[in-house]
Amino acid sequence: MAKRKISNTLALAVLGLLQEQPMHPYEMASTLRERHKDGSFKVNSGSLYDTVEALVRHGWIEPVETARDGRRPERTVYATTELGQGEFVRWIDELLRMPVAEYPKFMAAVSYLGALGPDRAAEALVERAGHLAQRIEETNTVLADTVGSGKVPRLFMIEVECALHAWEAELAWTRRTIAEIRDGSLFWPEVEQTEQGWTWSAPTDRKGSTR
Amino acid sequence: MAKRKISNTLALAVLGLLQEQPMHPYEMASTLRERHKDGSFKVNSGSLYDTVEALVRHGWIEPVETARDGRRPERTVYATTELGQGEFVRWIDELLRMPVAEYPKFMAAVSYLGALGPDRAAEALVERAGHLAQRIEETNTVLADTVGSGKVPRLFMIEVECALHAWEAELAWTRRTIAEIRDGSLFWPEVEQTEQGWTWSAPTDRKGSTR
DNA sequence: TACCGTATAGTCGGTTCCTACTATTAGGGA
DNA sequence: TCCCTAATAGTAGGAACCGACTATACGGTA
Numbered sequence: 001m002a003k004r005k006i007s008n009t010l011a012l013a014v015l016g017l018l019q020e021q022p023m024h025p026y027e028m029a030s031t032l033r034e035r036h037k038d039g040s041f042k043v044n045s046g047s048l049y050d051t052v053e054a055l056v057r058h059g060w061i062e063p064v065e066t067a068r069d070g071r072r073p074e075r076t077v078y079a080t081t082e083l084g085q086g087e088f089v090r091w092i093d094e095l096l097r098m099p100v101a102e103y104p105k106f107m108a109a110v111s112y113l114g115a116l117g118p119d120r121a122a123e124a125l126v127e128r129a130g131h132l133a134q135r136i137e138e139t140n141t142v143l144a145d146t147v148g149s150g151k152v153p154r155l156f157m158i159e160v161e162c163a164l165h166a167w168e169a170e171l172a173w174t175r176r177t178i179a180e181i182r183d184g185s186l187f188w189p190e191v192e193q194t195e196q197g198w199t200w201s202a203p204t205d206r207k208g209s210t211r
Numbered sequence: 212m213a214k215r216k217i218s219n220t221l222a223l224a225v226l227g228l229l230q231e232q233p234m235h236p237y238e239m240a241s242t243l244r245e246r247h248k249d250g251s252f253k254v255n256s257g258s259l260y261d262t263v264e265a266l267v268r269h270g271w272i273e274p275v276e277t278a279r280d281g282r283r284p285e286r287t288v289y290a291t292t293e294l295g296q297g298e299f300v301r302w303i304d305e306l307l308r309m310p311v312a313e314y315p316k317f318m319a320a321v322s323y324l325g326a327l328g329p330d331r332a333a334e335a336l337v338e339r340a341g342h343l344a345q346r347i348e349e350t351n352t353v354l355a356d357t358v359g360s361g362k363v364p365r366l367f368m369i370e371v372e373c374a375l376h377a378w379e380a381e382l383a384w385t386r387r388t389i390a391e392i393r394d395g396s397l398f399w400p401e402v403e404q405t406e407q408g409w410t411w412s413a414p415t416d417r418k419g420s421t422r
Numbered sequence: 423t424a425c426c427g428t429a430t431a432g433t434c435g436g437t438t439c440c441t442a443c444t445a446t447t448a449g450g451g452a
Numbered sequence: 453t454c455c456c457t458a459a460t461a462g463t464a465g466g467a468a469c470c471g472a473c474t475a476t477a478c479g480g481t482a
Contacts, residue, residue, distance in 0.1 A: 003441095008468075009319035016323050026431050040318045046470050049432065054468090075431065092327060095320035096335035099342050099381075104313050107251045108220035109306035110370040112227050116303060124307035131310050153400045153411055159321040162384055169380030170310075173373055189364045200364055214471090219438075237461050257440050260462070265438090286461065 004091070005058055011051045012095075013041045015060065015080060015088040022064050024075040025052050036142060040159050052078060060084030106170070118188045122181045125174050132171040139164055215302070216269055222262045223306075224252045226271065226291060226299040233275050235286040236263050247353060251370050263289060271295030317381070329399045333392045336385050343382040350375050 017028050025048050032043050055061045061084050065077040080088070113121050143160055146152045154161075180186035189200035228239050236259050243254050266272045272295050276288040291299070324332050354371055357363045365372075391397035400411035 009314065009316055012319050012323065016326070019326070024431080030430090037322060039312070040314065040322045042312075042314045042470095044470060045432070046434085046472090047468080050468070050470095088323075089326055092320050092323050093331065093335050095316050096324070096327075096332070097338040097342075099339060099346065100316055101250070101253075102313070102315050103220065103251065103253045104315075105220055105306050105311055107370050107374060108223050109303050110373050111248060111251045112223065112299075112303050113307070113369055114366050115227070115230070115300055116307075120304065121307070124304050127308040128310060131308075135310065153398065155325050155397060155399060158324055158388075158397070159318050162321050162388075163318060165384045166377065166380060169377060173376045177369075177373075186366060186369070187364065188366060235461080241460090253440095255440060256462070257442090257464090258438080261438070261440095 004094075006051075006054055006060075008047065008051055008054075009095075010041050010043065010047055011055055011060075012088070012091060013037060013043075014048075014051060014055060014078075015084055015091075018061055018078060018080040019085065019088065022077050022079040024077045025049055026075070036146070036157070036160065039163060055084070058083075060087055114188070118181050118186075122178050125178045125181075129171055129174045129178065132167055132174065136164060136167050136171065139167075215305075217262070217265055217271075219258065219262055220306075221252050221254065221258055222266055222271075223299070223302060224248060224254075225259075225262060225266060226295055226302075229272055229289060229291040230296065230299065233288045233290040235278075235288045236260055237286070247357070247368070247371065250374060266295070269294075271298055325399070329392050333389050336389045336392075340382055340385045340389065343378055343385065347375060347378050347382065350378075 013032055014028055017023055017031060023031070025045075029043050029045060029048055032038050032041060037043075052061070056063065056078070059081055061078045061080050063076050064079045066074055116124065139160060143157065143164075147154050147157050177186065181188075189202070191200050224243055225239055228234055228242060234242070237256075240254050240256060240259055243249050243252060248254075263272070267274065267289070270292055272289045272291050274287050275290045278286050278288060327335065350371060354368065354375075358365050358368050388397065392399075402411050
């Protein structure tokens with residue numbers, strides 16, 4: 001599979017918006033925020049302007065007008081090209097079909113859970129669980145007064161449901177792991193360095209961990 | 212919450228390895244791969260050397276020896292400093308406690324699921340589900356002949372279980388969504404552009420809806 | 423009316439990150 | 453013995469990315 005010319009998904013958002021109507025970059029950013037798409041795309045003004053330039057370079061979008069409103073800075077309005085419309089759909093298709101490796105920060109930290117020791121690890125996970133629960137609740141609220149009240153079709157916010165599902169799974173794993181640390185079923189070996197290399201204690205004693 | 216000086220989690224992996232013993236960068240990379248940690252950290256030689264330099268700049272690690280084996284390129288061996296050991300634990304703690312926004316490619320694509328139309332969207336998701344199922348199976352195999360056979364304590368591969376859980380959740384959502392597309396419970400509105408703006412068809416009534 | 427906060431619109435400079443490449447050596451097969 | 457491949461170890465250049473900043477306009481308020 002050949003590498004994509006543009007990999008930043010913010011470009012996908014730009015293409016998506018320009019499917020609807022021509023726009024200038026600042027308007028793209030505010031529209032994305034209005035529609036709560038800033039949870040799925042990292043909307044950063046610096047990146048946005050770079051991204052737009054890159055899209056122009058590849059001929060996926062093109063400037064159609066440079067307007068000036070009063071003495072505000074000049075705005076360049078862009079529109080998609082036919083090429084861009086095709087690539088938009090092809091890109092979505094590819095992203096959906098093929099899972100790619102992602103490296104979430106949480107996974108990195110979980111890799112070294114051992115380094116905190118059982119008590120501190122459990123405590124940290126408890127705090128995380130709290131934050132996750134709160135975020136889930138807030139997101140449910142957002143869903144309720146957009147899709148729930150019929151203001152927006154469900155399909156247009158489907159990624160929010162998807163994210164919600166992922167957080168709920170993470171929360172479930174986190175809570176289960178907290179429980180396993182506490183009841184000792186996630187054994188915490190004690191590591192020692194010998195001349196041969198590393199050794200660790202085995203979970204043979206069933207009384208619980210030695211701290 | 213102040214921004215971290217170093218944000219690339221590959222630096223966390225480096226610190227983790229150097230807790231055990233001094234090493235040169237190439238050895239870090241191969242050790243991470245041996246231990247299947249390359250699923251949690253993006254191990255890229257270019258980034259690795261940059262990361263190591265950054266860690267030295269901040270005084271978290273330091274070169275302890277530059278050895279030469281035959282006429283191979285010179286290797287610089289690094290070890291953690293006390294500062295680095297403290298930061299290692301603090302960083303893990305912080306990453307665990309506080310969920311941060313991530314922007315997975317899949318989420319971006321799901322945002323524009325609508326653009327594919329119901330049939331192509333369902334087809335793409337079916338393919339993804341296949342890939343996910345396969346990856347889950349492969350990972351289970353890896354777990355079986357490391358932790359399962361007692362070669363490695365479970366705690367040392369706990370992040371693999373965590374990733375597995377996340378993929379299973381994604382697979383479940385994907386399958387459910389395929390089903391909802393097929394049986395029509397995920398309604399696909401038809402969008403039309405009018406002078407007022409955008410309109411879409413509603414799931415219950417026929418055309419003519421609110422904006 | 424003077425001031426302040428927020429919205430509008432975008433620029434700039436530096437760091438980070440990654441791809442592609444170089445160069446050497448050990449090992450194995452023909 | 454000689455060649456080929458894989459492993460060893462790292463370098464270099466450029467693209468991507470982001471945070472911090474500039475500058476104007478507008479609305480409320482004291």
